[in-house]
Amino acid sequence: MKKFYAYLIAIGMVASLAGCSGGAKEAPTTAAPATTAATEAETKAEETKEESKAETSAAAAETIAQSVDLSAALEGLPKDFGKGKKVGLAQMHYTNAFRIAETNSVLEAFEGAGFEVVWNEAKNDTATQISNVNDLLAQDIDYLLLPPKEEEGLVPALEAAKAAGVPVILLDRSANGTPGEDYVTAIRSNAEAEGEWCADWVIKNYPDKCNVVEIFGAPGSTTAMDRSKGFMATIKGHDNIVLLESQVGNNMRSEAQVCMENLIQAYGDEIDVVVTHSDEMTFGALQAIDGMGLVPGEDIDVLSIGDGSSAMLQEIIDGRVAACSECSPLLGPQALQVVAALEQGMEVDGLIWANDRFFTVDNAATELEKAGW
Structure with a gap:
């Protein structure tokens, strides 16, 4: 029994617990029962199929489908092409490393291109985020960046932006609506x-x-x-x-x-x-x-x-x-590419995947050396 069993007894929570392995250990070796050649062949085929599936999944997990390449949208534009324009970020909250990194990524990318960036955060409350969107729209922003707290709940915010003629770019989540109509695109994992x-x-x-x-x-x-x-x-x-x-x-x-x-x-x-x-x-x-x-x-x-x-x-x-x-929360550069494309009348896909990976002990040390947050 794990030490947890003794721990529970010590505090009188339970008298006994059913034992079960708590770690990813090798399966014990047992003698195989007698079987026919046909059954052995079927079993071997099934094992091979499962091994092949596992290998395929592992390879696929190294990287997700590459995002739409809009890097060309920045070519030919002056470095400060956003000068005189304003971008609003209606962040859902600012209380953990992910949201802080995402906010900083947006600020760095857009301010570096000459945009004025105004932003607020909703303390993880949908109603507050809708109100914050309206506050940003009242500041005559040219673009709205929105990580939706909820898929359904942010519909009023999208409607308000649409009525104001402000293009919306969703970050790290989607919201109910039609891309190209209710919002431009969603950049997400x-x-x-x-x-x-x-x-x-x-x-x-x-x-x-x-x-x-x-x-x-x-x-x-x-x-x-x-x-x-x-x-x-x-x-x-x-x-x-x-x-x-x-x-x-x-x-x-x-x-x-x-x-x-x-x-x-x-x-x-x-x-x-x-x-x-x-x-x-x-x-x-x-x-x-x-x-x-x-x-x-x-x-x-x-x-x-x-x-x-x-x-x-x-x-x-x-x-x-x-x-x-x-x-990844570092979506500022991709959002900037979308805005650059829109500024030039280029077509933008309604869904843009981030380039994400799967981390295990096999690659964590290598990836840590180049981690951006």
């Missing part, structure tokens, strides 16, 4: 693929049995829904992988810590893997695991479906986090 990458890791490292708990991001957000969708769709059909429970952490470290504490108290030694939807929530889960006397990476494997900060890469190197799907 392929969150569904991010979930698939982490699911592939679980399938590969837990061939026998795995109990998973999920800490979900922000309800109603495209990113959270797609991350969960990708993960769940990939493990579907793998009866050995069981989702014990999903709780909402709202992409907040403190809330995720409480979620993880609750999950450990409820399931204890049964948990093999925790999957969170952001680095911030992963850090909260780590704090909870540490606080409950467990060892991340030994008692419970930890996976982060986004974001891939330098701090998270270090956790992977240290063995406390197993893997992380990248969701």
Whole structure:
């Protein structure tokens, strides 16, 4: 039994817990039962198929589909082509490393091109973000950059920008509406693929049995829904992988810590893997695991479906986090390319993928050397 078992007894929470491996260990070797040649051939074919799928998934996880190349839009334009123009950023909040890095990326890219940038933050509240959009529109901005708090909830903001004739570029999430009509484009990570990458890791490292708990991001957000969708769709059909429970952490470290504490108290030694939807929530889960006397990476494997900060890469190197799907917040340069294209009447695709990767112990040290946040 893991030391958690003794820990629970010590505090009188439970009398006993069902034992279950809490780490990604090699499956024990057992003698194969007698079988016919046909059955052996079928089994071998199935194993080969699964190995091929795992190899394909691993290769695909190294990089996502390349984003639309708009770099040519900046060619021929003066370095300060934005002089005399104003860009507004309606940030959803400014309380974690991802949002701070995204905001700084926008400021650096646009101010470097001569734009005036005005911005505000909504303290993670949809109604406030809508109000903030209206405040920015009242300042006669030429372009609006918007990371939507919710997919449905930001429709009034899009309508207000459309009525004001201000082009909207969505950052890191999508919103309900039609690209090219309600907004220009969405620059975001392929969150569904991010979930698939982490699911592939679980399938590969837990061939026998795995109990998973999920800490979900922000309800109603495209990113959270797609991350969960990708993960769940990939493990579907793998009866050995069981989702014990999903709780909402709202992409907040403190809330995720409480979620993880609750999950450990409820399931204890049964948990093999925790999957969170952001680095911030992963850090909260780590704090909870540490606080409950467990060892991340030994008692419970930890996976982060986004974001891939330098701090998270270090956790992977240290063995406390197993893997992380990248969701880069450094979208300022791509947003600037979109604006440059619009300034010249060029066509812009309605969805632009960020160039994201999948981090494990195999590449974390190398990627840390060039991490931008």
